[in-house]
Amino acid sequence: xxxxxxxxxxxxxxxxxxxxxxxxxxxxxxxxxxxxxxxxxxxxxxxxxxxxxxxxxxxxxxxxxxxxxxxxxxxxxxxxxxxxxxxxxxxxxxxxxxxxxxxxxxxxxxxxxxxxxxxxxxxxxxxxxxxxxxxxxxxxxxxxxxxxxx
Numbered sequence: 001x002x003x004x005x006x007x008x009x010x011x012x013x014x015x016x017x018x019x020x021x022x023x024x025x026x027x028x029x030x031x032x033x034x035x036x037x038x039x040x041x042x043x044x045x046x047x048x049x050x051x052x053x054x055x056x057x058x059x060x061x062x063x064x065x066x067x068x069x070x071x072x073x074x075x076x077x078x079x080x081x082x083x084x085x086x087x088x089x090x091x092x093x094x095x096x097x098x099x100x101x102x103x104x105x106x107x108x109x110x111x112x113x114x115x116x117x118x119x120x121x122x123x124x125x126x127x128x129x130x131x132x133x134x135x136x137x138x139x140x141x142x143x144x145x146x147x148x149x150x
Contacts, residue, residue: 003037005059010035013053024049094121 010020010031021031024045033039041049050056057065095118 001037001062002040002059003035005062006041007035009049009054009059015052020049023052091122094118097121 010017013020015023017031017035018028021028024031024041025048026041026045030039030041034041046054046056046059055065057063
């Protein structure tokens with residue numbers, strides 16, 4: 001029962017499993033096991049998630065907190081955590097790709113000369129991640145676009 005209510009709360013907050021697990025300080029596999037009811041989250045994980053709007057009382061007892069203010073001010077911003085994760089991860093991936101190309105060319109990444117290339121690469125990776133279509137082919141496309149511009 002705790003697992004299904006935890007999943008319900010994650011979905012109410014508009015969070016993906018990876019983002020929710022990260023906020024809990026856990027691995028995605030641990031969250032999957034929690035949601036399946038195979039294991040239970042620690043008090044520390046629940047406390048962390050409460051800070052992002054999780055109704056801990058509901059998860060544990062099945063009874064919603066009275067007053068209907070279950071950290072709603074914070075929880076309405078919780079989906080931004082997923083967006084921020086995608087943005088940071090996309091930027092890292094794009095910058096690594098560009099650095100690898102520049103290393104092959106025997107030069108450093110130059111700012112601001114490479115800024116447009118970096119922004120384009122970040123957009124390509126972020127779009128692919130948001131649509132769930134990020135694959136090695138997308139990374140190759142980032143490399144190809146960077147090579148064309150260099």
